[in-house]
Amino acid sequence: MYRIVTYSLLFLVTVLLQVFLFDNLSISIYLNPLIYVAFVVLLPVDTAPVAVLFAGLAMGVTMDFLMGTAGINTVATLLLAFLRPYILGSFYSRDDLRDGGVPSPERLGHHVFLNYLVVLVLVHHAVFFAMEALSWSHMLRIIVRIIASGSVTVAAVWLLGRIFTAKFVARL
Numbered sequence: 256m257y258r259i260v261t262y263s264l265l266f267l268v269t270v271l272l273q274v275f276l277f278d279n280l281s282i283s284i285y286l287n288p289l290i291y292v293a294f295v296v297l298l299p300v301d302t303a304p305v306a307v308l309f310a311g312l313a314m315g316v317t318m319d320f321l322m323g324t325a326g327i328n329t330v331a332t333l334l335l336a337f338l339r340p341y342i343l344g345s346f347y348s349r350d351d352l353r354d355g356g357v358p359s360p361e362r363l364g365h366h367v368f369l370n371y372l373v374v375l376v377l378v379h380h381a382v383f384f385a386m387e388a389l390s391w392s393h394m395l396r397i398i399v400r401i402i403a404s405g406s407v408t409v410a411a412v413w414l415l416g417r418i419f420t421a422k423f424v425a426r427l
Contacts, residue, residue, distance in 0.1 A: 312338025
């Protein structure tokens with residue numbers, strides 16, 4: 256039960272941060288951090304893949320509704336949720352995955368968690384920005400947006416993950 260409350264709070268915090276803070280930052284056209292991916296990234300390791308897909312669907316539909324995008328967030332977040340177990344399994348041993356817990360720098364190690372986070376963010380951002388542009392003629396602009404927004408997103412999710420796991424790691 257405590258996991259539902261904790262992750263509902265994380266869902267709410269990431270949605271509110273994205274909608275009220277990061278969507279309103281007008282730094283550059285190339286800088287659009289999408290930190291709501293932190294919700295899927297920080298789900299417990301032992302979460303069933305179907306539950307991860309439903310969580311990704313809920314986050315994607317919520318962000319599409321609030322950001323006014325026509326399914327781009329849902330497609331990108333569902334792909335992220337679908338690939339998460341495979342990416343996590345490629346960075347983490349199968350025996351350790353059975354132990355459960357929250358993916359964090361302390362649990363996975365700083366290097367492994369950073370690699371896990373970077374791959375997930377790059378996959379999400381590549382799909383998101385490619386679907387947003389809807390043209391291969393803007394490939395250079397898409398790549399710059401993926402790199403710029405991805406680096407800020409990784410930093411923000413890392414910080415949010417450190418705060419989230421430091422606060423609740425004893426109970427999870």
